[in-house]
Amino acid sequence: MSAPLIRMTGVTKGFPGVVALDDVDLELAPGERLALVGENGAGKSTLMKLLSGIHAPDAGTIEIDGAPVVISGPAHAKELGISIIHQELGLVGDLTVAENIVLGREPRRGPLLSARATIDVATELLDRLGMVLDPRALVRDLTVGKQQMVEIAKALSVDARVLVLDEPTAALNEAEVQALFSLIDRFVTPTTGVIYISHRMDELPVVADRISVLRDGRNAGERDARTTPMREIVSLMVGREIAVDVRPAPAEVGDVVLEVQGLSSRHPLHEVSFTLRAGEILGFAGLMGAGRTELARAIVGADPITAGTVLVRGRPHRISSPAVAARLGIGYLSEDRKRYGALLEQTVADNIALSSLERFTRGGLVRGRAIERVATDLVARLRIRTPGVRQLVRNLSGGNQQKVIVAKWIHRDCDILIFDEPTRGIDVGAKDEIYRLLEELAAAGKAVVVISSELPEVLRLSHRIAVMAEGRIAAVLDNSEATQETIMEHATRFHETAVTGA
Ligand SMILES: Nc1ncnc2c1ncn2[C@@H]1O[C@H](COP(=O)(O)OP(=O)(O)OP(=O)(O)O)[C@@H](O)[C@H]1O
Ligand SMILES: [Mg+2]
Structure with a gap:
C-alpha cells in the first residue's frame, strides 16, 4: 500500500485562551476525497492552516507521502503541492479577475509585466474550467459567489496534489455547486x-468518500460518507439529535407592516410587489442572480430604484439609505459579511451592542455592564465559541463571526428584519438555534424576511415563500403547498424559456 498523501499525527495548536486543536490525527489517502466536518470553532480551519503553513503546530507531526515535513510557510506549502481555498476569500478587490488569478506569479514578457499575457493566461484557465467570468472585471464588483469561483480558479492554476476547500459552497447556488463538484471530480x-x-x-455523500469529524478540537470519529446516515454524523458533531424536516407552526399574523409596490431598478428588478405582515416570516427563494439580494438592497435604499413605492406601516417613504431604513425600524443583515457586517477589530460584546447603542447609552455613557450581560446571554444561546465577550471578533472562527452578526440583528430593536443568507457558514446545531430565535421574533410580532439559497432552510422557516426569477416574483407559495420541487419549478421557469428560446 502506498503511503498516505497527508498524515497528521497528534497535532496540537493553542491560541491565547483557546485550545483550538488537541492531539488530532488526520489522514488523506491518494485518490481520496475526505470531508472534514464539525461545529463552528471545532478547529477545521486551524487544522488546514497548519497544512498551508499559516500556523505552525505546537506539537505533533505532518507527513507527506510518508516523509515528515516542517511546513515553513504558504509558499512552501504550495511547493509541496498543497493548494488551499480559504474560508475567508483572499482576493484583492481593486484588481481584476485575471490579475487576481496570476497574483504572485505574473507572466512577464521581457522585464515588463504583461497585461495582455495576464488576460490570456486567465482566459485560458477560465475556459478550461468551464467558468463564465469576465477576466477584466474588478473583483470587488462581483457577487460573493463569483468571487468564490475566482478563488477556485486561482487555486487550480497551480499544480496541486492536495486541494483543500474550506467551505467553498457557502456562497454558491445550485448550478455553481454542481460546477464545483465536477471540477473536483476532474481534479481527483x-x-x-x-x-x-x-x-x-446533504452534499457530503456526493462529494466525499470518507468523513472525519472534529469536536471541540479533538477527533470525534470517522465514517463512510456514502453509507452513514446523516443524523449519525450530526450527532457526532454536536453531541445531540437535531430534528430534520420540521415545518413552521402557522403564523399569528397582524397588520401589514411593509408593502412593496412595483419596485424596479435598472438591473434586474421588474415591478416587484409583495406584502409582509407582523408575525410573519416570508422566505425568498430563487437562483443566484434572480434578484433577491438586489430587492433587499433596493428596499433599504442601498441601491437606487427606477420605479415603485415602499410603504412602511401603511405610509409611503423615500428610503435613501440603510440608515434611513433603520430609523423606520427596518434592520438589514447583508449577505456580504466581510464588507458590511462584522467590525472585526471590535470585541464580541461591542459588535452585538453596536447597532443598539442608544439602548445602552445613558447621558452619553455606554453601560458596559448591560452590554456584557446581553452579549454573554446570546453567546451562550448561539453557542458562540469564544473565551469571552471581550475577545476580538477577528479571532473567532468564520461561523462564529457570522453568529455574532446574526446576534447583533436579532438583538436590535427593529419591527421589520431583512436577513440575507443569515446562516451561511453556520453549523447545523447553531442553525437550529437561529431558526428558533427567528421564530421567537415573529411570535413577538416582528415581521421577518429571510433570503436563503438553501431550500431546506426556506421550508423550515417561512410561513410563505416568494420565489424570484429574472428579477420578478414568479410565485408566492404557502408553506403547506411548497416543496423543493415546486420552488425549483418556479425559480427556473423564465430561465428555461430564455435558454431554449421558446
Ligand atoms: N488567530 C486566532 N486567535 C485566537 N483564536 C483563534 C485564532 N484562530 C482560531 N482561533 C480559535 O480557534 C478555534 C478553532 O477555530 P477554527 O477557525 O479552526 O474553527 P472552524 O472549525 O474552522 O469553525 P467554522 O466552522 O466556524 O469555520 C476557535 O475557538 C477560534 O476562535
Ligand atoms: Mg472554519
Missing part, C-alpha cells in the same frame, strides 16, 4: 486528493 486522480470542509450535510 489516483495520485491526488481533496479535503473538503462544509456545513451542508
Whole structure:
C-alpha cells in the first residue's frame, strides 16, 4: 500500500485562551476525497492552516507521502503541492479577475509585466474550467459567489496534489455547486486528493468518500460518507439529535407592516410587489442572480430604484439609505459579511451592542455592564465559541463571526428584519438555534424576511415563500403547498424559456 498523501499525527495548536486543536490525527489517502466536518470553532480551519503553513503546530507531526515535513510557510506549502481555498476569500478587490488569478506569479514578457499575457493566461484557465467570468472585471464588483469561483480558479492554476476547500459552497447556488463538484471530480486522480470542509450535510455523500469529524478540537470519529446516515454524523458533531424536516407552526399574523409596490431598478428588478405582515416570516427563494439580494438592497435604499413605492406601516417613504431604513425600524443583515457586517477589530460584546447603542447609552455613557450581560446571554444561546465577550471578533472562527452578526440583528430593536443568507457558514446545531430565535421574533410580532439559497432552510422557516426569477416574483407559495420541487419549478421557469428560446 502506498503511503498516505497527508498524515497528521497528534497535532496540537493553542491560541491565547483557546485550545483550538488537541492531539488530532488526520489522514488523506491518494485518490481520496475526505470531508472534514464539525461545529463552528471545532478547529477545521486551524487544522488546514497548519497544512498551508499559516500556523505552525505546537506539537505533533505532518507527513507527506510518508516523509515528515516542517511546513515553513504558504509558499512552501504550495511547493509541496498543497493548494488551499480559504474560508475567508483572499482576493484583492481593486484588481481584476485575471490579475487576481496570476497574483504572485505574473507572466512577464521581457522585464515588463504583461497585461495582455495576464488576460490570456486567465482566459485560458477560465475556459478550461468551464467558468463564465469576465477576466477584466474588478473583483470587488462581483457577487460573493463569483468571487468564490475566482478563488477556485486561482487555486487550480497551480499544480496541486492536495486541494483543500474550506467551505467553498457557502456562497454558491445550485448550478455553481454542481460546477464545483465536477471540477473536483476532474481534479481527483489516483495520485491526488481533496479535503473538503462544509456545513451542508446533504452534499457530503456526493462529494466525499470518507468523513472525519472534529469536536471541540479533538477527533470525534470517522465514517463512510456514502453509507452513514446523516443524523449519525450530526450527532457526532454536536453531541445531540437535531430534528430534520420540521415545518413552521402557522403564523399569528397582524397588520401589514411593509408593502412593496412595483419596485424596479435598472438591473434586474421588474415591478416587484409583495406584502409582509407582523408575525410573519416570508422566505425568498430563487437562483443566484434572480434578484433577491438586489430587492433587499433596493428596499433599504442601498441601491437606487427606477420605479415603485415602499410603504412602511401603511405610509409611503423615500428610503435613501440603510440608515434611513433603520430609523423606520427596518434592520438589514447583508449577505456580504466581510464588507458590511462584522467590525472585526471590535470585541464580541461591542459588535452585538453596536447597532443598539442608544439602548445602552445613558447621558452619553455606554453601560458596559448591560452590554456584557446581553452579549454573554446570546453567546451562550448561539453557542458562540469564544473565551469571552471581550475577545476580538477577528479571532473567532468564520461561523462564529457570522453568529455574532446574526446576534447583533436579532438583538436590535427593529419591527421589520431583512436577513440575507443569515446562516451561511453556520453549523447545523447553531442553525437550529437561529431558526428558533427567528421564530421567537415573529411570535413577538416582528415581521421577518429571510433570503436563503438553501431550500431546506426556506421550508423550515417561512410561513410563505416568494420565489424570484429574472428579477420578478414568479410565485408566492404557502408553506403547506411548497416543496423543493415546486420552488425549483418556479425559480427556473423564465430561465428555461430564455435558454431554449421558446
Ligand atoms: N488567530 C486566532 N486567535 C485566537 N483564536 C483563534 C485564532 N484562530 C482560531 N482561533 C480559535 O480557534 C478555534 C478553532 O477555530 P477554527 O477557525 O479552526 O474553527 P472552524 O472549525 O474552522 O469553525 P467554522 O466552522 O466556524 O469555520 C476557535 O475557538 C477560534 O476562535
Ligand atoms: Mg472554519
